[in-house]
Amino acid sequence: MEQDKTSAENLIKIDRYLISEDYGFVLPHPQTELPSYFDPWMEIASNLSQLIENCQLHSKVEKMPLLSTHALTDYKEQRLAHLALGFITMGYVWQEGSDKAQKVLPETLAVPFCKLSEILDLPPVLVYADCVLANWKKKDPFGPLSIENLDVIFSFPGGETSKGFFLVSLLVEMAAAPGIRAIPKIISAVLHEDVASLENALQDVTSSISKMQDAFKLIHGYVNPEIFFNTLRIYLSGWKDNPLMAGGLLYEGVWKTPREFSGGSAGQSSTLHCFDVLLGIYPNLECGSTAAYLQSLRDYMPASHRAFIQAIALGPSLRHFVLAAGNDSLQEAFNSCVSALVALRDYHIQVVTRYISIPAGKQKHRGCLFHNAVVTFPEKGTGGTSFMCFLKTIRDLTKKAQLLDV
Numbered sequence: 001m002e003q004d005k006t007s008a009e010n011l012i013k014i015d016r017y018l019i020s021e022d023y024g025f026v027l028p029h030p031q032t033e034l035p036s037y038f039d040p041w042m043e044i045a046s047n048l049s050q051l052i053e054n055c056q057l058h059s060k061v062e063k064m065p066l067l068s069t070h071a072l073t074d075y076k077e078q079r080l081a082h083l084a085l086g087f088i089t090m091g092y093v094w095q096e097g098s099d100k101a102q103k104v105l106p107e108t109l110a111v112p113f114c115k116l117s118e119i120l121d122l123p124p125v126l127v128y129a130d131c132v133l134a135n136w137k138k139k140d141p142f143g144p145l146s147i148e149n150l151d152v153i154f155s156f157p158g159g160e161t162s163k164g165f166f167l168v169s170l171l172v173e174m175a176a177a178p179g180i181r182a183i184p185k186i187i188s189a190v191l192h193e194d195v196a197s198l199e200n201a202l203q204d205v206t207s208s209i210s211k212m213q214d215a216f217k218l219i220h221g222y223v224n225p226e227i228f229f230n231t232l233r234i235y236l237s238g239w240k241d242n243p244l245m246a247g248g249l250l251y252e253g254v255w256k257t258p259r260e261f262s263g264g265s266a267g268q269s270s271t272l273h274c275f276d277v278l279l280g281i282y283p284n285l286e287c288g289s290t291a292a293y294l295q296s297l298r299d300y301m302p303a304s305h306r307a308f309i310q311a312i313a314l315g316p317s318l319r320h321f322v323l324a325a326g327n328d329s330l331q332e333a334f335n336s337c338v339s340a341l342v343a344l345r346d347y348h349i350q351v352v353t354r355y356i357s358i359p360a361g362k363q364k365h366r367g368c369l370f371h372n373a374v375v376t377f378p379e380k381g382t383g384g385t386s387f388m389c390f391l392k393t394i395r396d397l398t399k400k401a402q403l404l405d406v
């Protein structure tokens with residue numbers, strides 16, 4: 001009935017989910033400053049690399065006053081504070097390297113970080129939504145959204161590679177915006193059985209996905225594989241299933257026992273999930289490790305973005321409608337969308353191979369040559385072996401989503 005369609009359409013309007021017409025899941029024009037009361041946090045977060053290199057980070061954090069989060073009422077302020085405390089936390093835990101992790105987070109950091117995480121419904125660890133979606137500014141406010149005119153708000157040791165990794169990810173996310181904007185149009189076209197509008201909207205998604213791949217190619221010019229693997233990747237690591245931090249990190253003054261949280265990962269990108277759900281790529285993933293792994297990644301996204309993905313999953317099936325319509329050009333539009341996504345996933349696998357698998361292979365080789373205890377725990381974060389398996393699984397599932405000629 002008509003009102004069912006309208007309610008289904010209302011369910012998928014992107015502005016309900018803090019998703020921007022122009023920026024998709026990216027936080028538009030993030031706040032870059034907090035009230036001066038929070039200077040102790042901002043001074044440390046803004047000088048993290050230097051403090052780590054001069055071995056001053058620990059003492060700076062130990063001297064940090066216990067600040068109240070009450071003054072942080074605005075959403076963009078809360079995102080900036082979670083970002084700043086996330087960077088300080090990763091720096092504090094990993095500054096001595098992945099084999100000497102800090103096991104206790106001081107309460108001056110743990111208490112406000114956990115309070116903000118509760119307010120934002122994010123975990124108390126640095127997530128993709130922090131370091132990519134909320135960690136950017138234009139150098140020239142009137143300039144273009146190009147990598148030359150963009151900068152990060154905070155970065156880790158690894159200099160240009162650290163900045164480049166976050167900014168390339170940001171540009172991929174920005175390229176996804178037209179595709180995300182087309183999703184409500186697709187759902188509405190299916191509900192109204194409007195084949196022409198559906199075909200146009202599918203073409204918008206296809207061209208957006210190929211523009212994501214174009215942006216992704218920038219990584220080779222801005223991110224050095226060795227620096228990424230040996231320096232930056234360590235700071236993005238988490239404390240879940242990590243043999244060096246059994247039970248996880250102790251959040252002093254918050255919980256009496258340590259808590260486990262995963263490190264930052266591309267799998268936490270809402271964009272990476274929403275096109276698959278739209279195309280019906282995970283129909284029978286109700287059980288098994290991939291489904292559980294997918295769901296665990298969604299717990300690390302902003303709640304409103306997680307809800308948007310869920311709303312797509314609960315909406316009408318695009319796949320079934322295209323199959324039932326029996327319209328060749330509509331089927332072609334659907335299949336080119338799937339092909340573009342397969343190409344993007346293949347490209348992502350190539351990137352993870354160059355930036356993780358190959359440097360890891362070299363490290364193991366070096367390790368056995370020098371007989372030192374090379375510690376590379378199977379982190380599920382930025383491209384650990386299990387993330388590579390995850391990528392290959394969803395790439396193969398995406399391939400199977402092609403509609404065969406009926």
Ligand SMILES: C[C@@H](C(=O)Nc1ccc(Cl)cc1)[C@H]1[C@@H]2C[C@H](n3cnc4cc(F)c(F)cc43)C[C@@H]21
Pocket residue numbers: 127128131132165166168169172173176216219236263264265266267269271272273341344345346348382
């Ligand atoms: C540069 C890389 C990275 O791993 N970034 C990263 C990782 C961890 C952290 Cl903490 C911060 C940044 C990857 C970019 C492209 C992004 N992407 C978004 N939607 C996608 C849909 C797809 F099909 C797809 F293949 C990749 C997709 C994911 C990240």
